[in-house]
Amino acid sequence: MEDVVNAVVLVTNFLVVPATAYGCQLALGALGVTLVYGVLRFSNFAHGEIMAFGAMVTVLVTWLLQSWGVGFGPLPTALLALPAGMAVTAGLCLLMDRWVFRFYRRSKAPPVMLLVVSVGLMFVINGLVRFVIGPADRVFTDGTRFLLTVREFKALTGLSEGLAVKTTQTLSVVVAVVLVAALFWFLERTRTGKSMRAFSDNEDLALLSGVSPEKVVAVTWLIVGALAAVAGTLYGLDKSFKPFTFLSLLLPIFAAAIVGGLGNPLGAIVGGFVVAFSEVFLTYPYRKFLAYLGPEGWRPDGLMQFLSTDYKFAVSFVILVVVLLVKPTGVFSGKSS
Numbered sequence: 001m002e003d004v005v006n007a008v009v010l011v012t013n014f015l016v017v018p019a020t021a022y023g024c025q026l027a028l029g030a031l032g033v034t035l036v037y038g039v040l041r042f043s044n045f046a047h048g049e050i051m052a053f054g055a056m057v058t059v060l061v062t063w064l065l066q067s068w069g070v071g072f073g074p075l076p077t078a079l080l081a082l083p084a085g086m087a088v089t090a091g092l093c094l095l096m097d098r099w100v101f102r103f104y105r106r107s108k109a110p111p112v113m114l115l116v117v118s119v120g121l122m123f124v125i126n127g128l129v130r131f132v133i134g135p136a137d138r139v140f141t142d143g144t145r146f147l148l149t150v151r152e153f154k155a156l157t158g159l160s161e162g163l164a165v166k167t168t169q170t171l172s173v174v175v176a177v178v179l180v181a182a183l184f185w186f187l188e189r190t191r192t193g194k195s196m197r198a199f200s201d202n203e204d205l206a207l208l209s210g211v212s213p214e215k216v217v218a219v220t221w222l223i224v225g226a227l228a229a230v231a232g233t234l235y236g237l238d239k240s241f242k243p244f245t246f247l248s249l250l251l252p253i254f255a256a257a258i259v260g261g262l263g264n265p266l267g268a269i270v271g272g273f274v275v276a277f278s279e280v281f282l283t284y285p286y287r288k289f290l291a292y293l294g295p296e297g298w299r300p301d302g303l304m305q306f307l308s309t310d311y312k313f314a315v316s317f318v319i320l321v322v323v324l325l326v327k328p329t330g331v332f333s334g335k336s337s
Contacts, residue, residue, distance in 0.1 A: 027272030054229025261330025
């Protein structure tokens with residue numbers, strides 16, 4: 001029986017806890033993508049770099065606060081800097097819309113044109129981030145690293161396997177839950193949120209009802225920028241901040257949004273967890289786990305790993321392709337046009 005418990009703890013420590021934190025980060029990123037698609041009718045390929053920009057601003061403000069001797073006790077100082085990152089990133093999104101997207105929107109350009117424009121902005125923002133902060137890894141986590149360490153867990157339970165919970169993993173879950181709850185309350189309960197939903201469902205009818213399109217667009221970009229900054233910062237805290245990482249993170253974010261259904265916020269959240277758990281579970285070596293469940297003294301040959309960690313993002317690609325082939329509108333039937 002103890003071996004079974006050790007196997008469960010092992011899986012929880014190396015799979016469930018990291019995948020849950022990663023799923024929260026992907027869900028916040030996918031929410032930004034799905035809001036842009038639902039309201040503005042195009043796929044924003046610059047979203048990964050907007051996340052990188054928001055994380056960069058948060059990192060710079062965090063360093064400034066640390067140089068002043070300002071801290072947040074056991075929590076990362078980045079939490080104090082995050083509102084600045086959210087505000088500046090939201091401002092960037094408004095400038096992008098005013099200087100770039102508004103022209104094509106008023107010209108009634110097709111969605112594919114806006115997509116191409118977003119690709120151009122992706123490279124511009126990526127270059128800006130690398131120019132300001134550099135291409136190297138930036139670790140900006142401080143405070144208490146673990147809420148629960150392996151040693152503490154072993155001493156408490158007497159088991160062979162330990163369970164560690166990082167502060168940043170807990171923050172990812174808590175912040176994601178709070179933001180998602182606030183977003184759904186905003187969309188369901190406020191007049192502006194209802195206007196956004198009406199504009200997303202039927203633009204012509206919303207205009208006839210007196211909905212201001214410019215206000216809806218502006219609010220959408222403000223929310224998208226804030227969510228992107230939070231998602232990028234949480235990912236950087238949990239791993240490390242490196243500009244190029246967010247370029248590759250665009251694939252699992254879009255996979256998450258498409259799995260749930262582009263334009264459906266609930267679907268984006270579910271899709272984030274589907275992609276995160278798929279990536280982590282398919283790239284984990286199960287040798288030790290199976291040894292606990294097998295006969296005493298038996299160990300399987302090899303790592304018992306479905307895929308190497310080098311192919312982690314290939315999982316997102318396969319999920320994306322399968323969903324597009326089987327159910328292009330996603331599990332929750334998002335917008336298909």
